[in-house]
Structure formats: C-alpha cells, structure tokens
Amino acid sequence: MRLTNMNEFDAVIARAEPIIATIVTRHRTEGQPLTWRLIHSIEGEVLAELNRADDLQPAYINLIRHSGVFNYPLNDDPVDFGESSAIACAFSMIYDAFHRVH
Template sequence: MRLTDINEFDAVIARAEPIIHTIVARHRTSGLPLTWRLIHSIESEVLTELTRSNDLQPAYINLIKHSGVFKYPLNDDPVDFGKSGAIACAFSMIYEAFHRAH
C-alpha cells in the first residue's frame, strides 16, 4: 500500500457509504439512540460487508475501522465524541448517517 493509492481508499469509502446508510436505516426504525455498543456493531457489519467484496484490498478496508488506540467504550451510553479531533473514519461516517436520518 502506498500513500499515493488514494483511489483505492476512495473506493472503500464509496462502497462503505451505501452499506452504512442501509444498516443505519434498519437501526433507526427502533427509535433508540446511537450507543457505543450499537456503533461498534454497525462498524463490524460494515467491515464484514466490505470484506465480502473480493475487489477491495483488506489494508484499505482496515484504514476505516477504529484502531484500538482510542479506547472507545463498549456500553449502552449514547455516543459522544466530545471535543475529540481524531475519530475513526467508520465511526464518523456512522455517526453522521445516524444523525442525518434523525
């Protein structure tokens, strides 16, 4: 993977967006808030779907998931990134889609 291979990363983002919107729409019908447990679950579903498509490189798929460096909670509290300037790409996309649908 080279940093100049931005087209591959863009392909992952483009493929992830409709997957995220579909999954978020399914969860939004419950009327429940976006919790840490739910955002982790949605991220896992998105990554599974992206991995199933054999035309995307796993290294680029891994760039959008949370790295574990940031210790995001895994509980039923509503998601709150506070004033964080560094948010995992998938989490950011999920959060935005969830609140746009609201």
C-alpha cells in the same frame, strides 16, 4: 514514497457509504439511540460486508476501522466524541449517517 493509494481508499469509502446508510436506517427504524455498543456493532456489519467484496483490498478496508489507540467504550451510553478531532473514519461516517437519518 506514498503509503496509500487514494483511489483504493476512496473506493472503500464510496462502497461503505451506502452500506452504512442501509444499516443505520434499519437501526433508526427500530427506534434505537446511537450507543457505543451499537456503533461498534454497525462498524462490524459494515466491515464484514466490505470484506465480502472481491475487488476491495483488506488493507484499505482496515484503514476505516477504529484502532485500539482511542479506546472507545463498549457500553449502552450515547455516543459522544466530545471535543475530539481524531475520530475513526467508520465511526465518523456512522455517526453522521445516524444523525442525518434522524
């Protein structure tokens, strides 16, 4: 039994990538470092934009958001995932885009 439709999930990822790039570019031009507070804020913007799309299913959008399981900080310290190999999808995409732009 398949729990997810990878085409739907891939559609969310494909739609999220340019949204993330646009938002990250805006914050990078403001000269802000990537902090925990900022990564949470960017994630919120991305999810809000994705949820406005009529053709994406909310269940698949929610798969990329962080869950309470990892208990990421919400402060102004720079983002550091340490040696973690389990990173929320949206956070990973935002982190990669932020450092690609920088």
